[in-house]
Amino acid sequence: MSKFLSRYAAAMDRASVFIGHACSALFFACIAFSALEVVMRYGFDHPTSWSIELTMALCAMAWVLSVGYVTERNRHISITMLELMVGPRVWHWFRLMQILAAIVTVSVFAMAVWDPALRVFSRPEYSGTALNSIQPSLLKVLILVGAILYVLQLLANLVRWVQGTEKASTHGH
Amino acid sequence: MGIEYITILIVASLLALMAIGIPLGVTTLLVSLGTAILYFGERAGFFLVAANVTEVLHKYELIAVPFFVFMANVLERSGIAHTLFESMAILGGRFRGSVAVQTTIVAVILAAMSGIMGGEIVMLGLIALPQMLRLGYDRKLSIGIICAAGALATLIPPSVVLIVYGLAAQVSITKLFAASAVPGLLLASLFITYILVRVRLNPAMAPIYDIPETGLPFFSRLKFLTGAVLPAVLITVVLGLIYGGIATVTESAAVGAVGALVVSAIQKRLSWTMMRDAMRQTVLTVGSIIWLVLGAVSLIGIYNRIGGGDFLRDLLGSLDIAPILVIVVMMLIVMVLGTFLEWIAILFITVPIFAPVVADLGYDPIWFGVLFAMNIQIYYLSPPFGPACFFLKSVTKDIELQEIFAAVLPFIALQAVGLFLVLFFPQIALWLPSMLGN
């Protein structure tokens, strides 16, 4: 069982990091499309109708799906003032509480975005603009996928906490 | 239960959950889910949270954030800052305190290229601090100037703080950028004045800088200007696009990001690894910011629906004091929150409540946005949660956090002076946007 769990944690970590790295390519595409729009408008006097909606969809995808990577690296912003006050042993148990609270919250959150996400499969929602893209439906599904990824990576972090193989958290803003 | 008790309950549970180290995004989601379910039941409560959270992903202006973060990461990794510092040091020549003044000026130039705080302080901490210490500069003065000047990145445009403020208060980001430029320079000149006065009073704090190049005649030194030319071009392009109205803030940020890559290519520092690392760092930074925004937006939607916004506005409106003092009270609240909260959390807690009151009192929300950003400058330095101090600590092994905190105190005072100058003389902020408007 323990072996299975540590294999799960390792596999989940790899998946999260892989998706996270893929997200960096998405951001790069966003930058390219936005810069291109400026060139099209001023260089060729020919603004595109798709640039903004496509950029928003790609960016949204990147920052929702990067959640596993962020969680794997323990980069979610939190206040760690008490760490110095309570000492490492007590803080270790605080870590457990933080992981459990996050698992519960994000699971409930996933339930909250569940219905809207499934609804778009029976009744797709379009942007209604000139492009009339499927972007609104896409975002509703994405946020559910993001929440599920978040929970799965939190479970991996929980396994690491139990097995004493947690990664050091890194500061970041 | 009345809204006043609900408010107290919400604030208390937020603080308790944050204190035990639960990520801020999770904390706000938890409290908003709880409130929504209690008030509206599971089905409607879930819908309310889902609708508000999903809407965040539709905010076009938010896309500028990853672009500016990426740009800052490229600048940090490409060595552009290092070259800039070297050329400024040589151009500046010798006078008492010159290195500290040059550090401030380099920080201002970097601030005009970068929209986030952090990278700059790390760079200055790695480049300028050892230089100053080696030359025998006073430790506290050196440390303080790096933290304070490095924090200017989010006051001098472009600035991610101002972008998120613009979203929360629903005001023009371009105008915010225009309004914050002069106050940013004001703070920088306060810092420089302070340095010059201190070293004049106590020459031991800053020995004369002595490298061979500074001894050259002025015209010979001019050739070292090249290191500053490309950054200057990049600043002109990005800010020119924004102020000239040629592109939206988001598009300008994209052009800036591409521009940063071009500059590093010209300086022969562009590599696949550098780009990849800068991009991955961007994913981590932005990925952590977005969950904070999601949680905060959901909490605000619910709090407004249960009448919280009206309650707090009435509360602030019923204060029997002069309107300007209401603003002062708001600034004090932000300052207190700034000692222990993350800036996005402060922004999302206070701005949706304060901004309508500011408008009701007849003040300009653009001006208030500048005051807010200046207050965030104080937040970066003020202990115990002073991110600028943490950043400097992360690159210097032989300096204790306590020493950094002590060193920044005079600079916090200077920031407060700047804040109150803009508070009582709004024209400092509003002059430039009114000029650009015509």
Add this chain to the structure above:
Amino acid sequence: DTYTIQTSFNAGDFSTTYLTENWLPKIKEMTDGRVEINLTPSGSVVPSKETPQAVAMGVLDGDWTSVNYFSGQEPAFAILGDLISGYDTPAQMLGFCKDGPGEKVWQKALDAIADGEVQLVGCGPYSREALPARVPIKTFEDLKGKKIRSPEGLASAVFAAAGASPVSIPFSEVYGALEKGIVDAADASAYVNNAATGLNDVAPYPLYPGIHSMPSMELTMNKAKFDELSPEDQKALRDWFYMAMEDLTNVVHEQDEKLAAEDTRKEGVEVIDWPQESRDKMRVVARKEWEKFAEKSDLAKEALDANLEYMKTIGLMN
């Protein structure tokens, strides 16, 4: 009871202030205090696109909002929300709802997106939108190649068909975009609202009366809460809505006329009124787009047919 109703008006704009001051006290009076309404600004509780769902769930008690926002969820709302070049005056289109087949088909479209839990109280427009432009667009032909900001709905399709490039930028960026020429013209609001937000200052060639649109709004309530009201109060609510809209139509029109007349006399401002010939050309193009949108769903077809039928009865079409 006090009902929380989310609007598509921005906080503090002319319409909200006018309704709050003049019409909110009246509904309380008309129902002897049984119905009180609290209007909240656009997006304050849920995003504008989500109000029907929010009303269905009971998060909001009702909405009073422009329905172009829903055209991505059900194409019928593009036709109901703004049948471009269809009617000449807001009063005609209010008539489509109040006296014609409008409410019936509207309720059907609402049921499709809100699971039958939202009750339509009344519907219709209160203004013709002006089109702020930074370059002169004097005729139909001038539209060719112009960059025009237009969000959801029929408008962007019609502009595209007329040879312009519809650009989808967020409303918050309209001012800056017009000021600096990112767009040549912008689908914005009534003349008085554009004047208030400063759009007319940066776009000195406003087209007034507008050429394109008359955005239609709805007042709805959560069905369960509406059913709890007595038939008298239900009727009072509907009557009140149409009285308020008719009054608002007149007041806004008066303001529009006054401001446009003032601006016409100003140096550097040219208020453009299209010749009938251009309006006719626009109508031909727009009608083709109506047909296209009507093909997008059965309800859209039904909405268009209902409009055409009513136009015949009032002599707008033969």
